[in-house]
Amino acid sequence: xxxxVAPPITRVNPATVRAATDEPLxxxxxxxxxxVLFLGxxxxxxxxxxxxxxxxxxxxxxxxxxxxxxxxxxIKLTLITxxxxxxxxxxxxxxxxxxxxxxxxxxxxxxxxxxxxxxxxSPVISGLIYxxxxxxxxxxxxxxxxxxxxIIFAVPGIVLATIFVxxxxxxxxxxxxxxxxxxDEEYAALTxxxxxxxxxxxxxxxxxxxxxxxxxxxxxxxxxGEFGAVSVVxxxxxxxxxxxxxxxxxxxxxxxxxxxxxxxxxxxxLALVTLVVKTIVxxxxxxxxxxxxxxxxxxx
Amino acid sequence: xxxxxxxxxxxxxxxxxxxxxxxxxxxxxxLPLSAxxxxxxxxxxSQFWKIVTEPRVVASYxxxxxASLIAALINAVFGLMVAWTLVxxxxxxxxxxxxxxxxxxxxxxxxxxxxxxAIYAPNGWIGQYLEPLGIKVAFTPxxxxxxxxxxxxxxxxxxxxxxxxxxxxxxxxxxxxLGATRFHAFTRVILPAILPALLTGFAMAFARxxxxxxxxxxxxxxxxxxxxxxxxxxxxxxxxxxYPGATAIATVMLMASFVLLLTxxxxxxxxxxxxxxxx
Numbered sequence: 136x137x138x139x140v141a142p143p144i145t146r147v148n149p150a151t152v153r154a155a156t157d158e159p160l161x162x163x164x165x166x167x168x169x170x171v172l173f174l175g176x177x178x179x180x181x182x183x184x185x186x187x188x189x190x191x192x193x194x195x196x197x198x199x200x201x202x203x204x205x206x207x208x209x210i211k212l213t214l215i216t217x218x219x220x221x222x223x224x225x226x227x228x229x230x231x232x233x234x235x236x237x238x239x240x241x242x243x244x245x246x247x248x249x250x251x252x253x254x255x256x257s258p259v260i261s262g263l264i265y266x267x268x269x270x271x272x273x274x275x276x277x278x279x280x281x282x283x284x285x286i287i288f289a290v291p292g293i294v295l296a297t298i299f300v301x302x303x304x305x306x307x308x309x310x311x312x313x314x315x316x317x318x319d320e321e322y323a324a325l326t327x328x329x330x331x332x333x334x335x336x337x338x339x340x341x342x343x344x345x346x347x348x349x350x351x352x353x354x355x356x357x358x359x360g361e362f363g364a365v366s367v368v369x370x371x372x373x374x375x376x377x378x379x380x381x382x383x384x385x386x387x388x389x390x391x392x393x394x395x396x397x398x399x400x401x402x403x404x405l406a407l408v409t410l411v412v413k414t415i416v417x418x419x420x421x422x423x424x425x426x427x428x429x430x431x432x433x434x435x
Numbered sequence: 436x437x438x439x440x441x442x443x444x445x446x447x448x449x450x451x452x453x454x455x456x457x458x459x460x461x462x463x464x465x466l467p468l469s470a471x472x473x474x475x476x477x478x479x480x481s482q483f484w485k486i487v488t489e490p491r492v493v494a495s496y497x498x499x500x501x502a503s504l505i506a507a508l509i510n511a512v513f514g515l516m517v518a519w520t521l522v523x524x525x526x527x528x529x530x531x532x533x534x535x536x537x538x539x540x541x542x543x544x545x546x547x548x549x550x551x552x553a554i555y556a557p558n559g560w561i562g563q564y565l566e567p568l569g570i571k572v573a574f575t576p577x578x579x580x581x582x583x584x585x586x587x588x589x590x591x592x593x594x595x596x597x598x599x600x601x602x603x604x605x606x607x608x609x610x611x612x613l614g615a616t617r618f619h620a621f622t623r624v625i626l627p628a629i630l631p632a633l634l635t636g637f638a639m640a641f642a643r644x645x646x647x648x649x650x651x652x653x654x655x656x657x658x659x660x661x662x663x664x665x666x667x668x669x670x671x672x673x674x675x676x677x678y679p680g681a682t683a684i685a686t687v688m689l690m691a692s693f694v695l696l697l698t699x700x701x702x703x704x705x706x707x708x709x710x711x712x713x714x
Contacts (some may be wrong), residue, residue, distance in 0.1 A: 139570025156607040170517045177585055178538050181550035184560060186459050188553050227459045234453040237446050246456070248700070251523060252464055255696040258544075259666045260685045263673065264467035267474050272678050321446055331447035353540075361545025362649035363666065367673060374694055380545040380649070387549050387653065396553070399546040406541035413541075415535045423445055 185403045189396035200386075200394035201401060209382035210292065210401070217380060220297040223276065224354055225347070226231075228305025235337075236313030237321070247310065253302040258363025262296045265368050269295075289368030296364040301357045305350035312338075312346040315424055345419045352416070356365045356409040360402055393417040460503030468689075476687040478679050486683040495665040496687075502576055502664075503644035506583035507591075514591025515629075519593070520597040536592050539585050544649025551582050552653045574656030579664065582650045588685045594639065598632035598706070631706030634697055642695040647686065 190197055200206065231250060235243060255260065269271050269286040279286060286292045320342065324334040324377070340347075361381040369376045371385065381403055386395035475483065486492070517594040520526075521533050539547065555562045555572035562572055572578045602625060626633075648666040656662040663671075665688055672681035 155603050156611060156620075162617075163524055166516055167524055170513070171519045171528075171532065173513045174517060174532055174535065176587060177581075178535050180554055180560065181547060181585070182538065182551045184550045185546060187560075188550075207642060227456065230452040230459075231456040233448060234456055238444055238449045238453075240449075242455070246460075246698075249460060249464065250456075252696075253467070255642065255692045256468070257648065257666055257688060257692065259648050259669050260471070260646070260689055263669065263681060263685050264471045266673065267470045267678070267682065268467050272676075272677075276643050295463070299467070300466075318444075318446060325445060334446075335448075356541050360541075360546070362543055364547040366648075367670060380543045383545050383549065392553075395549060399543075399549060402543045402546050406538065406543070406546075409539055409541045410534050413531075413537065 157242050166371075167296065182403065185396055185400050188392060189400040191396075192393050196393050197397045197400075200397035203394070203432045205374050205377070206379075206382060206394075206398055209377045209379045209398075212293070213359050213379045215290070216294050216297050217355055219294050219352060220301055220358045223298060224301055225305050225351055227302075228307075228309055228350055229343075229347070232309035232313045233335075235310050236316075237318050243331060250306050251303050253299050256299075258300060258361065259367055261299050261364035262367025265292055265295050265299070285369055288372070289376060292368035293365050296368045297358050297361055300361050300364050301354045304354035304357065305347065308346050308350035308353075309343055312343055312420070312424065315340055342423070345416050345423055349413065349416045349420055352409055352412050355405060359405060442693060469496060470496075470640045471682060471685060471689065475683045478683060482679070483683050483686075486680050487687050489661050491663070491670060492665070492684055494660045495663050495668045498576060498579070498662065499645060499665045502580045502583055503641050503647075506580050506587055506644050507637050507641035509580075509584050510587045510591045511633060513596060514588060514636060515641075518592045518595035518599055522612050523597055532647065539587075540589050544586070544647070545653075547585055547650040548582065548653035551578070551650065555581065555654065572653050574658075574662060576662060578654040578656070579651050579662065582654050583644040583647060586647050586650050587644050590639035590643060591633070591636035594632050594636035595629060598629045602628055631702055635702040638695060638699045638702060642692060643698065645691060645695070 158165075189200075222247075231246075234240075237249065256264075266287050268275060269279060269292065270276050271286075276287075286295070318336065320338050321334050324338045325331075329337065349374060359378075360380055362377075362384070365378055366384070369378070369381055371377060371381060373385065377385065379398060383395050383399045383402070386392075386398060477488070510610050517536070520647065521529065521536075552559070552573055554560045555578055557563065557566045559573065565572060572581060591595075606624050606628070607620050610624045611617070615623065628675070630712075646666060648664075648670070651664055652667055655664060655667070658668055665684060669681045669688070670677075671686065
């Protein structure tokens with residue numbers, strides 16, 4: 136890339152020579168400026184707006200908004216929801232990746248497509264399908280009602296919709312990673328007399344830990360932030376079926392802007408932490424993938 | 436795939452893991468989705484058609500598809516620029532900017548929705564300067580488009596970055612040594628090579644925009660026939676307990692999503708195939 140590679144036949148200052156595969160400096164500056172301005176306008180300004188509006192009436196009002204009983208109830212429900220949805224999708228993701236990456240079977244690519252399906256479904260429809268299944272007019276609604284079980288407009292519906300929208304996160308992260316890593320190390324462990332579980336805990340899991348973490352933080356961010364799907368199944372009962380994003384909506388629609396943005400800033404902080412952790416994990420993950428592709432795998 | 440006869444796989448756990456995968460997939464995804472299709476099929480064709488071609492519904496399709504298309508196009512142009520600068524150039528703050536590109540993925544849609552509204556409302560951060568110029572953003576299709584640009588942005592950048600990083604400089608050098616200007620090298624050598632990735636990113640941004648709800652409802656104004664997107668119309672029908680209406684419209688949108696998913700898969704296959712051909 137540096138001009139030092141060029142043979143010193145020419146007498147021009149190497150620093151001023153532009154490689155043939157480089158753009159003129161003016162074009163570079165223009166492209167960088169436009170890109171930075173575009174991202175600033177679309178990403179940084181909204182970010183600043185959340186905190187700016189939330190703190191408009193000072194720290195006291197901000198603190199009062201986020202410690203309001205309804206806000207605390209919403210935070211609690213969001214934590215419960217993510218606390219159920221994320222572990223379930225984690226177990227599923229690991230199981231699915233094990234079956235798909237370590238074995239050969241028919242219909243594998245169809246299965247992978249089906250696992251990705253929830254990402255293609257709009258959030259509103261993700262909520263609607265559970266209303267059609269468990270709602271009063273739904274298939275199982277009458278039966279559920281006669282047994283005193285409420286799913287829609289209650290916590291179970293919120294959890295189900297959240298599981299649906301975050302369904303692929305862990306699996307889609309682990310499948311390519313475990314496919315790249317192959318099965319050699321597991322074979323070695325089994326040959327040396329390890330049991331299946333020992334092989335998984337001592338060999339496979341350490342190899343995929345960064346991939347697991349990556350999938351989990353993305354899954355968690357979406358689980359805590361989901362709005363459309365949860366909005367459809369929740370029924371918006373204050374203090375009962377309100378997650379943090381739904382609480383933000385209620386406050387906003389009541390023209391209680393400072394409180395809405397104060398609570399929204401909590402979700403924004405979560406998003407920023409997610410981005411930081413994600414960036415760090417991504418780096419580790421790339422190192423790991425590089426290692427696993429350098430060691431020849433038996434799949435050749 | 437293999438020259439050696441495949442030996443029997445001795446790894447344990449295939450049965451239980453595949454069994455659990457299929458069970459969980461069936462209960463969480465396939466069963467609820469089939470509920471939608473069966474409910475929709477139960478409506479009968481004439482009733483279904485009547486619902487999905489109502490003027491108010493058709494107006495919402497036009498708005499949703501139109502705004503999504505424009506947003507995806509704008510993302511394709513600026514996303515290409517951003518991806519290019521992030522891969523090829525060095526400048527201060529690049530790492531932070533690179534990480535920030537994922538913000539629309541990480542930020543809950545309701546938060547982006549109210550933040551964008553606060554910015555573009557007539558008395559908002561930017562809106563107050565546009566108002567005297569006669570430009571109304573919030574509560575118009577323009578505001579909807581801006582929200583959709585926000586949510587779709589990472590798709591284009593993130594699919595293009597690896598494609599640009601994998602470009603082989605030799606091709607550009609060859610173009611330059613054959614007398615092509617940098618502009619020609621870009622349009623004739625670089626652009627064709629990254630076209631599959633660009634189209635994939637565009638299609639993903641478009642698909643995401645079609646179903647988007649949270650970031651749009653606050654800035655849209657939600658006036659029937661004017662600024663009412665299809666997702667909102669589904670919610671409105673549900674809130675009025677019009678389950679057949681919500682189901683029929685949702686089925687149309689779901690079909691559109693599936694067609695796009697298929698297109699994206701084909702584009703990715705094309706991109707992958709091409710890459711293998713080069714390497």
